[in-house]
Amino acid sequence: MVNPLRGMKDTVGEFSEKYTYFIENCSRIAKNYGFNFIETPILEETALFKRSVGESSDIVGKEMYQFIDKGKNDVCMRPEGTAGVVRAFITQKYDRAGGIKRFFYHGPMFRYERPQKGRLRQFHQFGVETFGQPSVKEDAMIILMLKEMFDFFNIGYRLQLNSLGCPECMPPYRKNLVKFLDETEGLCEDCLRRKVTNPIRVLDCKNEHCHVLLENAPILLENLCSTCKDDFNELKSILDDFGVEYEIDTKLVRGLDYYNKTAFEFVSDGIGAQNAIAGGGRYDRLVEFLDGRPTAGVGFAMGIERLMDLVKMPETKKESYYIGALSEDSLLKVMKLVVQMRKSNVIHTQYISKSVKAHMKAADKVNAKYFICIGDDELKNKTYVIKNLETKEEKSVELRD
RNA sequence: GUAGGUGUAGCUCAGUCGGUUAGAGCACCAGGUUGUGGUUCUGGGGGCCGUGGGUUCGAUUCCCAUCACUUACCCCA
Numbered sequence: 010m011v012n013p014l015r016g017m018k019d020t021v022g023e024f025s026e027k028y029t030y031f032i033e034n035c036s037r038i039a040k041n042y043g044f045n046f047i048e049t050p051i052l053e054e055t056a057l058f059k060r061s062v063g064e065s066s067d068i069v070g071k072e073m074y075q076f077i078d079k080g081k082n083d084v085c086m087r088p089e090g091t092a093g094v095v096r097a098f099i100t101q102k103y104d105r106a107g108g109i110k111r112f113f114y115h116g117p118m119f120r121y122e123r124p125q126k127g128r129l130r131q132f133h134q135f136g137v138e139t140f141g142q143p144s145v146k147e148d149a150m151i152i153l154m155l156k157e158m159f160d161f162f163n164i165g166y167r168l169q170l171n172s173l174g175c176p177e178c179m180p181p182y183r184k185n186l187v188k189f190l191d192e193t194e195g196l197c198e199d200c201l202r203r204k205v206t207n208p209i210r211v212l213d214c215k216n217e218h219c220h221v222l223l224e225n226a227p228i229l230l231e232n233l234c235s236t237c238k239d240d241f242n243e244l245k246s247i248l249d250d251f252g253v254e255y256e257i258d259t260k261l262v263r264g265l266d267y268y269n270k271t272a273f274e275f276v277s278d279g280i281g282a283q284n285a286i287a288g289g290g291r292y293d294r295l296v297e298f299l300d301g302r303p304t305a306g307v308g309f310a311m312g313i314e315r316l317m318d319l320v321k322m323p324e325t326k327k328e329s330y331y332i333g334a335l336s337e338d339s340l341l342k343v344m345k346l347v348v349q350m351r352k353s354n355v356i357h358t359q360y361i362s363k364s365v366k367a368h369m370k371a372a373d374k375v376n377a378k379y380f381i382c383i384g385d386d387e388l389k390n391k392t393y394v395i396k397n398l399e400t401k402e403e404k405s406v407e408l409r410d
Numbered sequence: 411g412u413a414g415g416u417g418u419a420g421c422u423c424a425g426u427c428g429g430u431u432a433g434a435g436c437a438c439c440a441g442g443u444u445g446u447g448g449u450u451c452u453g454g455g456g457g458c459c460g461u462g463g464g465u466u467c468g469a470u471u472c473c474c475a476u477c478a479c480u481u482a483c484c485c486c487a
Contacts, residue, residue, distance in 0.1 A: 012478080067485050089487080118487080123411085125481060134487060215484075264486055285487055312487025335445065369447035384445070398447070
């Protein structure tokens with residue numbers, strides 16, 4: 010027997026129904042907010058992810074499905090969605106055209122990690138990206154959109170907010186932080202490495218000992234330039250106005266290198282240790298890092314698998330038909346009726362003749378609302394009966410050729 | 411990469427202090443007098459007890475190894 014690879018799951022059964030339901034409704038809401046569907050390739054040049062997600066990130070450092078293809082290209086299966094969308098934005102020369110573009114996407118992402126609850130090697134994200142809109146009002150708007158999606162599915166969450174500053178205030182802060190780290194003894198190995206590669210991520214360290222050492226570290230949020238500070242305050246005030254609750258987390262830095270200014274994460278309790286259900290923020294420099302014209306960007310991604318346990322499907326109302334044959338002679342007639350009715354209805358059937366009772370049991374099994382059976386009597390009288398299985402009402406209908 | 415937990419029917423799990431033919435519930439199929447369902451009743455199919463080795467007269471059970479799944483660390487969605 011061939012098993013699926015570790016950390017890879019089939020989309021099938023109940024999960025498949027929820028998945029479709031989720032994508033359909035998120036897509037609908039995103040369209041209402043002015044976003045258009047985009048799909049980018051799963052395979053991209055490795056350089057794309059190295060330059061966008063960042064070599065210092067764990068994702069690029071150790072979690073990528075990377076290989077050399079038959080054309081000797083160094084390629085990767087995408088570990089996240091933003092890089093590809095930004096690349097597509099530049100490929101289409103939208104950066105040169107100017108204006109505002111909004112995209113939503115969904116599909117599989119790949120990271121070579123140890124699977125656990127809420128973490129797979131192939132998982133699925135639904136995400137959005139806005140290009141060319143530097144206003145913090147857009148940041149607020151996509152958070153409101155995310156809230157609307159979660160509210161639609163009745164998913165509880167906590168929103169955590171931070172600001173990562175901009176090219177004006179981040180570098181001096183970073184210098185400050187590195188100085189502090191240099192003076193601090195006893196940091197864990199990872200932090201010593203991060204101090205060089207990406208010092209901001211030291212703040213994010215889960216090591217308890219490091220936590221204690223970092224208590225007096227300079228705080229990013231208190232060292233923002235006036236523009237960043239104003240923007241962050243405006244974001245908070247908009248969210249207040251819309252009644253969106255949030256927590257400020259000065260240590261929220263996120264694992265990807267491309268974020269600046271607004272960074273946020275939606276977390277949910279009770280779904281295991283992997284509790285981030287959505288994350289996003291602003292990435293105003295990313296387009297130019299990837300050789301496009303400087304263009305502001307902001308977006309988020311949701312982890313679909315992590316949300317599926319929290320999504321409850323609405324009661325589906327019965328509406329399908331079941332049509333069965335009572336004799337060998339009526340089988341063909343049943344098939345004709347089935348094909349004709351399938352033009353506008355969901356029809357279940359079976360290719361064998363059997364008793365009314367057996368057919369009705371089969372009709373119940375597929376959750377049909379209406380029941381039709383055709384046997385020799387029906388062929389002779391040119392009529393058949395439609396039975397409503399819920400109300401038990403029966404209605405006679407003419408059987409046409 | 412590290413640590414714990416679990417592998418028995420399609421699914422959820424019992425069980426064997428080592429001993430004849432390995433069980434239940436659910437699901438599936440058939441039937442309950444010859445054309446009216448869901449609940450019920452009866453019957454049926456279906457298991458190399460994860461894999462390999464060791465101890466033993468005898469292993470699904472004890473021991474070792476291995477693989478898979480799972481949870482957690484780490485990191486993230």
